[in-house]
Amino acid sequence: MKITSVEAVPYAIPYRKPLRFASGEVHAAEHVLVRVHTDDGVVGTADAVPRPFTYGETQAGVVAVIESLFAPQVVGRTLLERERVVEALARTVGNPAAKSAVDMAIWDALGRTLDQPVTALLGGYTDRMRVSHMLGFDSPAAMVAEAERMRDTYGITTFKVKVGRVPVALDTAVVRALREHLGPDVELYVDGNRGWTASESARAMADMRDLGLTFAEELCPADDVLGRRWLVQQCDVPFIADESAVTPADVTREVLGGSATAVSIKTARTGFTHSARVHHLAEGLGLEVVMGNQIDTQLGSMSTVVFGAAHRLTSRRAGELSNFLDMTDDLLAEPLVIRDGTLAVRPGAGLGVEVDSDKLAHYRLDH
Known part of the structure; x- marks a missing residue:
């Protein structure tokens, strides 16, 4: 159950129409797919949602903070050391979407490892x-x-x-x-x-x-x-x-x-x-x-x-x-x-959902 790597994949999927509100508007899901890999071959997945007009995060910033700061701090930890992970991520100010996606990907990986739904x-x-x-x-x-x-x-x-x-x-x-x-x-x-x-x-x-x-x-x-x-x-x-x-x-x-x-x-x-x-x-x-x-x-x-x-x-x-x-x-x-x-809730271990690799390949931005 030891974490071996954390992956941050930027992608973009358009919306059918812009969603407009008082603090901004959104034309596409310019998000980051976060994947936590373990030494057992388990992969936990979550979505990071940058909202620069609300929390100051951008897609590029989420990728950068995960790759340069968060991944080195969680690699080597087990999936059960969540409090240690929370403590490590808290040393960096802000970045709520990036921190949340790492946390949820760890929970997904834990559920898959234990063959239990996260819920x-x-x-x-x-x-x-x-x-x-x-x-x-x-x-x-x-x-x-x-x-x-x-x-x-x-x-x-x-x-x-x-x-x-x-x-x-x-x-x-x-x-x-x-x-x-x-x-x-x-x-x-x-x-x-x-x-x-x-x-x-x-x-x-x-x-x-x-x-x-x-x-x-x-x-x-x-x-x-x-x-x-x-x-x-x-x-x-x-x-x-x-x-x-x-x-x-x-x-x-x-x-x-x-x-x-x-x-x-x-x-x-x-x-x-x-x-x-x-x-x-x-x-x-x-x-x-x-x-x-x-x-x-x-x-x-x-x-x-x-x-x-x-x-x-x-x-x-x-x-x-x-x-x-x-x-x-x-x-x-x-x-x-x-x-x-x-x-x-989907039945099955973890979050109960799987990412389509072909769709990810099509929409990812880091080719």
């Missing part, structure tokens, strides 16, 4: 999650049409709506149109990606008070400390800390400081090891939790459902698991399928 090793609470679909900026008609297609084709009845444009009426009109066309049984929540000020956020939430929203997420920057606290105090739905609460320490600061009342866990930025710590902290504080999405590929979405299904708290809410449907292709040999609004 069972993490907790094994259930084998599937309800799916939430994320709707990026567009006209009200286009966003309603996309939501109706997701509901009618895949049975999805929970939608995260990107907001944060100015004037705020651009987005409140979208949310109102979604509620009017989809009806009261569909679950809606909004994510501002820090695009509004606290006062703009308050005005928008007041305008949408009658729409039965489930959550509000990162409507204004957490750095606007007093404004954010003022906003959360008057918000009548749980306020989710997402990119402002990456680490357990961040969660503690945001919640105890009155700047959030719920938290988003994204395995793409906290792996499995740190996601478990955030989960246990949220459980102890009595916070609601949503499993979030970094505009993940199918491999990233499977990692999310593997973790989310492992715990009671994270499996209660629909997870953001469907944006791989916006991609023109994927690396998995057997595509994921959303049925009746749910995504199931």
Whole structure:
């Protein structure tokens, strides 16, 4: 079970249409496939998702930090020495996507070595999650049409709506149109990606008070400390800390400081090891939790459902698991399928999925 090498393969797969939101837009999955090799011949795999407009990582930076810093620190460790690995990676500041992918690839390799699913090793609470679909900026008609297609084709009845444009009426009109066309049984929540000020956020939430929203997420920057606290105090739905609460320490600061009342866990930025710590902290504080999405590929979405299904708290809410449907292709040999609004954990050891070598050869950028 000793780690012999860590591989970082950059690749790019286009999206069918750009996904636009307040902090940026994404035209292609320019990710890094991370593979951990062991002396038993086992290979663990995970996806690193650089988001330069959120965490400062780039594709080239992820490859560089893994090859030059992280690989030398983990090679020679066994798959069971995860705390040692976490300690070694923590010596480098930032780089959450790179660290998370190394962590999840080690967990995948451990599951394969033990012939056990990772979701069972993490907790094994259930084998599937309800799916939430994320709707990026567009006209009200286009966003309603996309939501109706997701509901009618895949049975999805929970939608995260990107907001944060100015004037705020651009987005409140979208949310109102979604509620009017989809009806009261569909679950809606909004994510501002820090695009509004606290006062703009308050005005928008007041305008949408009658729409039965489930959550509000990162409507204004957490750095606007007093404004954010003022906003959360008057918000009548749980306020989710997402990119402002990456680490357990961040969660503690945001919640105890009155700047959030719920938290988003994204395995793409906290792996499995740190996601478990955030989960246990949220459980102890009595916070609601949503499993979030970094505009993940199918491999990233499977990692999310593997973790989310492992715990009671994270499996209660629909997870953001469907944006791989916006991609023109994927690396998995057997595509994921959303049925009746749910995504199931794949049976089998590790993450239960395999990468198609021909597709990787086609999309990789390091030839």
